[in-house]
Amino acid sequence: MHLRSFALLMRTLPVAALALSVMATGARSQADQPLPNPPEFPFENPLLPGQAELGKFLFWEEQMSSDNTMACGTCHIHEAGGSDPRSFEATSINPGPDGLFGTADDIRGSQGVVAHDVNGNYVGSSVFFPHVQVTGRKAPSAINAVYFNEIFWDGRALGAYTDPQTQVVEIAYMGALESQAMGPPTSDVEMARGGETWTDISNRLVTAKPLALGTNLPQEMADFVALYPTYPDMFEAVYGDPAITSRRIMFAIGNYERTLIADESPMDKFLKGEEMLPPELEVGRELFQGKANCSACHTLPFTADGGFHNIGVRPDAEDVGRMAVTGDPLDMARFKTPNVRNAKLRVPLFHNGSMSSVAELVDFYNMGGLFTGPNTDTSLFPLNLTDTEKADLIHFVEVGLTDPRVAANEFPFTRPTLRSELPSSNVKFGVASANGAAVLPELVTNVPANKGHADFTLGVAKATPNAASLLALAFGAGNGSPFPDPRFPIPMNINVATLLVLTPTVTDASGAGTVKIGIPPNAALTGFTFYGQFFIKDAAALATGGVYGTEGVGVTIF
Numbered sequence: 039m040h041l042r043s044f045a046l047l048m049r050t051l052p053v054a055a056l057a058l059s060v061m062a063t064g065a066r067s068q069a070d071q072p073l074p075n076p077p078e079f080p081f082e083n084p085l086l087p088g089q090a091e092l093g094k095f096l097f098w099e100e101q102m103s104s105d106n107t108m109a110c111g112t113c114h115i116h117e118a119g120g121s122d123p124r125s126f127e128a129t130s131i132n133p134g135p136d137g138l139f140g141t142a143d144d145i146r147g148s149q150g151v152v153a154h155d156v157n158g159n160y161v162g163s164s165v166f167f168p169h170v171q172v173t174g175r176k177a178p179s180a181i182n183a184v185y186f187n188e189i190f191w192d193g194r195a196l197g198a199y200t201d202p203q204t205q206v207v208e209i210a211y212m213g214a215l216e217s218q219a220m221g222p223p224t225s226d227v228e229m230a231r232g233g234e235t236w237t238d239i240s241n242r243l244v245t246a247k248p249l250a251l252g253t254n255l256p257q258e259m260a261d262f263v264a265l266y267p268t269y270p271d272m273f274e275a276v277y278g279d280p281a282i283t284s285r286r287i288m289f290a291i292g293n294y295e296r297t298l299i300a301d302e303s304p305m306d307k308f309l310k311g312e313e314m315l316p317p318e319l320e321v322g323r324e325l326f327q328g329k330a331n332c333s334a335c336h337t338l339p340f341t342a343d344g345g346f347h348n349i350g351v352r353p354d355a356e357d358v359g360r361m362a363v364t365g366d367p368l369d370m371a372r373f374k375t376p377n378v379r380n381a382k383l384r385v386p387l388f389h390n391g392s393m394s395s396v397a398e399l400v401d402f403y404n405m406g407g408l409f410t411g412p413n414t415d416t417s418l419f420p421l422n423l424t425d426t427e428k429a430d431l432i433h434f435v436e437v438g439l440t441d442p443r444v445a446a447n448e449f450p451f452t453r454p455t456l457r458s459e460l461p462s463s464n465v466k467f468g469v470a471s472a473n474g475a476a477v478l479p480e481l482v483t484n485v486p487a488n489k490g491h492a493d494f495t496l497g498v499a500k501a502t503p504n505a506a507s508l509l510a511l512a513f514g515a516g517n518g519s520p521f522p523d524p525r526f527p528i529p530m531n532i533n534v535a536t537l538l539v540l541t542p543t544v545t546d547a548s549g550a551g552t553v554k555i556g557i558p559p560n561a562a563l564t565g566f567t568f569y570g571q572f573f574i575k576d577a578a579a580l581a582t583g584g585v586y587g588t589e590g591v592g593v594t595i596f
Contacts, residue, residue, distance in 0.1 A: 146391025162550025322434020474578020531590025
């Protein structure tokens, strides 16, 4: 094998490469070695000046999504261990394979976008509508992901990165981060409308003001955008010209993620020979690597073996896991071993978010898993830990393996505040009137009303199917009193005396309606509030003269 090819191959297998290095030198065992930091970068994507800073902007850019509600970082919050803290919320439930909410196979996934089609119209037939869609697995951590060359729970993001715009293999061996980064922005569950392409995303970035929706930029980001105030400026500074392509986007995000290395936990300082573990953590480490059998899969220093295992979290048939990628029945319900670092911050745990704490996770392993089958991992068996041993193990995982910089958002884990983390500028008020089936319609108001947003969207749900409707916008709010004409006693949540515009639309077969409003990029609009209410025709709505209305919404532009 050519020497360069051999070197590239070894970079794809960091655990194996480190083990061979130890064997060659006769030094300490692999488990005694610290994490390689800095990590190796792909031969095809060396770290360029300013590239990680550009990648950081793109990673936290909500304008990467088709409706300005999602960034890569939305599901990978640093202080949540690089995963999604929203998975505990009631709106983060996926109904699982049975399609029913409130049953045993429900999954605590990650919230994405409200379903909308290629034209930006809401898809009322979605099981989640009018709420955001939820992924079928919880977001894994982006922190320390650089050390593994198959990413996602099923490993479908491979080391060979193929650019989605050109279909050219741009990285041969070490591009798993780039392969992973190209998925969510065009997923019509996570970040995109139906039919979204990387050309659409690239075109949006040409005119988008960097992090226009974000606030509290860390100093390094504020300094970078001060030098390069537009995305074309940033791309030119890094790549030599202003062209924005999927390859350049993914290369920047991938190399930003290669800087997200958590290696300052007490365990890491021990591995680097900087500090001894205190006695209470040393007891836990011995359990972790001994009786508790954690190191069978969570090998040090990476605290993950890069492999895939079936550990009996749920019945095999509910999620085939790795088998969907390989087609091998032996991979049924096997999932990628997660990095244990910062597990306390990353709860809920497992691919389905079923464990709400490290203590629950230890109990799970102590009983040898919950479900067994022909493919259950042989390293899984009852541990018979005492209560004291369980407490020591929990303490080691929660304290000994947590990097304080991650928990405190200290560099390199600094980040901006996302718009989605702030109170919405769209506030519902008033009351709705019912259609002929005695159903109250609902407003869909999740899209932020930022200046320059050409596709700001308001919608209606649970309305009469295939019905004529219109969105009325006004300068003033109504007080809920009936429309002045006694034939139509509809609660008015807008002030008709200040009517701005009427926009007609038609609901779809499931009763969803959509209206898009272009908000000019005019600074004078900052803080301006307008008010909206949908009105829908329904001949069966006799009590309100064949017309009924939604609640109101006040929209404040920022």
